[in-house]
Amino acid sequence: MLDSQRTWEMFRYFVRRVLQGVLTFFGATFIVYALMFANQTDPLQTLAGERPLPENVRQALTERYHLDDPFIVQYGHYMRGLLTGDFGISLTNRSIKEMMEQAWPVTVRLALLAIVIAVLISVTSGIISGIRRGGPFDTVTLIITLILLALPIVVLAPLAQLFFGVQLKWFPATAGADPGVYQLLLPAAVLATLVMATEIRVTRASVAENLRSDYVRTARAKGLSKRRVIGVHVLRNSLIPVITLIGLDLGNLMAGAIVTEGVFNIPGVGFNLFRGIRTEDGPLVVGFVSILVIVFIVVNLVVDLLYAVLDPRIRYE
Amino acid sequence: MTDIKAEIDVLPGLDSSARLLEVEDLRVEFRTQVGVAKAINGVNLHLDPGETLAILGESGCGKSVTAQAIMGILDSPPGFITGGSIRYRGVDLLTLPEEQRRRVRANHIAMIFQDALSALNPVFSVGFQLGELFRVHRGMSRQDAKRRAIELLDMVKIPAARQRVNDYPHQFSGGMRQRVMIAMALALDPKVLIADEPTTALDVTVQAQIMSLLAELQRERNMGLILITHDMGVVADVADRISVMYAGRVVEEAPVLDIYARPAHPYTKALLESIPRLDLKGQQLNVIKGLPPNLTRIPAGCAFHPRCGYAQSVCRADPPPQLFDVAAGRTARCHFWTEVAGDEPAVK
Numbered sequence: 001m002l003d004s005q006r007t008w009e010m011f012r013y014f015v016r017r018v019l020q021g022v023l024t025f026f027g028a029t030f031i032v033y034a035l036m037f038a039n040q041t042d043p044l045q046t047l048a049g050e051r052p053l054p055e056n057v058r059q060a061l062t063e064r065y066h067l068d069d070p071f072i073v074q075y076g077h078y079m080r081g082l083l084t085g086d087f088g089i090s091l092t093n094r095s096i097k098e099m100m101e102q103a104w105p106v107t108v109r110l111a112l113l114a115i116v117i118a119v120l121i122s123v124t125s126g127i128i129s130g131i132r133r134g135g136p137f138d139t140v141t142l143i144i145t146l147i148l149l150a151l152p153i154v155v156l157a158p159l160a161q162l163f164f165g166v167q168l169k170w171f172p173a174t175a176g177a178d179p180g181v182y183q184l185l186l187p188a189a190v191l192a193t194l195v196m197a198t199e200i201r202v203t204r205a206s207v208a209e210n211l212r213s214d215y216v217r218t219a220r221a222k223g224l225s226k227r228r229v230i231g232v233h234v235l236r237n238s239l240i241p242v243i244t245l246i247g248l249d250l251g252n253l254m255a256g257a258i259v260t261e262g263v264f265n266i267p268g269v270g271f272n273l274f275r276g277i278r279t280e281d282g283p284l285v286v287g288f289v290s291i292l293v294i295v296f297i298v299v300n301l302v303v304d305l306l307y308a309v310l311d312p313r314i315r316y317e
Numbered sequence: 318m319t320d321i322k323a324e325i326d327v328l329p330g331l332d333s334s335a336r337l338l339e340v341e342d343l344r345v346e347f348r349t350q351v352g353v354a355k356a357i358n359g360v361n362l363h364l365d366p367g368e369t370l371a372i373l374g375e376s377g378c379g380k381s382v383t384a385q386a387i388m389g390i391l392d393s394p395p396g397f398i399t400g401g402s403i404r405y406r407g408v409d410l411l412t413l414p415e416e417q418r419r420r421v422r423a424n425h426i427a428m429i430f431q432d433a434l435s436a437l438n439p440v441f442s443v444g445f446q447l448g449e450l451f452r453v454h455r456g457m458s459r460q461d462a463k464r465r466a467i468e469l470l471d472m473v474k475i476p477a478a479r480q481r482v483n484d485y486p487h488q489f490s491g492g493m494r495q496r497v498m499i500a501m502a503l504a505l506d507p508k509v510l511i512a513d514e515p516t517t518a519l520d521v522t523v524q525a526q527i528m529s530l531l532a533e534l535q536r537e538r539n540m541g542l543i544l545i546t547h548d549m550g551v552v553a554d555v556a557d558r559i560s561v562m563y564a565g566r567v568v569e570e571a572p573v574l575d576i577y578a579r580p581a582h583p584y585t586k587a588l589l590e591s592i593p594r595l596d597l598k599g600q601q602l603n604v605i606k607g608l609p610p611n612l613t614r615i616p617a618g619c620a621f622h623p624r625c626g627y628a629q630s631v632c633r634a635d636p637p638p639q640l641f642d643v644a645a646g647r648t649a650r651c652h653f654w655t656e657v658a659g660d661e662p663a664v665k
Contacts (some may be wrong), residue, residue, distance in 0.1 A: 214435035220390045223422035236440050286342040
């Protein structure tokens with residue numbers, strides 16, 4: 001009885017969140033569009049660079065990109081295209097859809113790889129540190145995480161590239177077009193450090209707290225092995241806050257991806273966004289950001305629902 | 318429940334003619350940053366099948382630590398067993414290798430905790446937590462284990478067991494949760510059950526139900542029960558014998574009726590006098606002055622002397638009083654037990 005009630009609650013919660021997500025989507029794209037619009041000086045001149053732009057070309061381009069229309073009409077044009085799957089063309093005259101089809105798989109691969117690396121390392125070392133607080137492993141991890149926390153990714157990325165890529169030659173220094181897992185390993189590791197420090201600390205604190213709880217004593221009184229007590233009872237409870245954190249970390253990863261993809265020359269979302277912002281390429285930036293917004297909304301929703309699966313005490317009312 | 322016994326791996330040296338449980342001169346200390354707390358200072362206990370031994374005392378007197386030492390679930394560090402023996406049917410549990418020690422838990426000696434809400438894992442269904450015992454200790458499949466879990470819930474009289482087996486601890490009421498706890502402890506048919514304040518977190522009517530359920534299950538299984546409590550009222554109804562603990566020592570041990578009629582230790586007497594009674598309504602209640610000693614600085618001599626009305630200089634001098642035989646099966650750790658016992662009885 002209680003179970004079906006909870007399922008119904010969860011369903012209503014899900015619907016409400018999806019509706020909220022739609023609003024968020026329109027709001028976010030509107031703001032990004034407005035920002036790009038406000039920032040525009042003369043995108044056509046930026047495009048032409050140093051050369052003078054002939055008047056007839058300027059007129060033709062202005063017409064093609066609706067640059068003469070008021071802002072709200074331009075946004076309307078844009079959204080109509082977006083909702084019908086037409087992302088338009090960038091100011092460099094390339095299909096944005098095509099650019100995305102090349103960029104997104106690369107960034108998704110990079111981000112997933114970074115998350116896997118971050119989770120593997122931080123959950124493992126978080127558990128060990130949590131069990132042996134104050135021991136040598138805990139102390140060394142603490143020092144390393146402090147260093148990682150203190151190093152911004154703009155410093156760490158080139159350093160790692162120089163060290164492991166150029167000098168030691170363990171990994172390729174740049175990834176290049178259509179990079180595979182091996183090419184992405186170093187940039188993903190750099191990206192992972194961005195979130196690893198916090199994830200280790202959260203796992204450690206969570207494990208330490210759960211180890212002290214009464215149900216651990218019960219599990220031991222049940223004659224369960226230490227491995228089972230920690231691997232099943234403590235772990236399942238300790239992972240709840242870590243999973244939430246991983247969802248939130250996705251934002252950090254995307255921000256970090258802009259720098260990392262730039263440094264390692266990875267033709268992903270960050271790379272394109274960076275170029276788009278520099279060249280005032282409105283359609284390009286808004287297109288990529290719109291998809292980013294959708295990714296965020298979906299990931300956050302998944303994390304929230306996962307939270308309920310992991311912790312049966314959570315209720316959605 | 319008959320197939321269970323056959324499956325139990327027999328402990329080497331298990332002697333069915335030896336006493337069910339015998340604790341001798343148990344010593345436990347906690348090594349903390351502020352000093353060494355001597356939590357248990359030579360505790361002797363024994364238990365026979367079907368018998369209920371109540372361990373009585375204030376918070377911090379070492380009741381729960383004794384229980385955890387017997388179970389082998391003392392947090393170590395900081396807790397260390399520094400001496401004594403705990404023998405189960407002749408097998409000294411303290412010298413057993415950890416792997417065998419682990420199998421003793423739940424199979425032979427099981428434990429119920431005070432607060433079932435925190436003692437049960439919040440993220441697993443009660444069915445999982447009950448079934449886990451059969452899966453780990455009996456190698457049963459998930460399906461069989463679940464079937465056994467339902468039987469257990471039935472045994473402790475939880476209504477609609479088949480549906481409730483999938484519920485989580487927070488979906489049960491306090492009393493029902495404690496029943497789940499009992500079911501979990503009795504799952505593998507242990508011979509000794511330690512109940513650490515099993516009813517303290519419950520309201521009075523539910524307390525009575527849980528105690529009578531425990532007593533019933535104990536009778537059915539002829540199980541030895543160690544009941545840890547600070548509630549003299551609960552003890553009077555169910556216990557056969559009482560061990561009163563103070564500052565990590567048993568200060569008095571006696572059959573339940575004798576101790577109520579004629580306590581032989583000043584501490585026991587003071588405890589009895591601090592129970593509110595209807596016939597003394599309106600009178601000032603006798604409470605024990607002062608606090609239990611700090612376990613890092615237990616007073617020399619009898620640990621109770623700073624709070625004791627009978628104390629004289631001999632009580633302050635080491636060594637602490639030895640056990641005096643008050644009667645057959647009755648001991649008290651007090652130089653002046655004759656005077657204490659000779660006084661007016663505490664409970665008429």
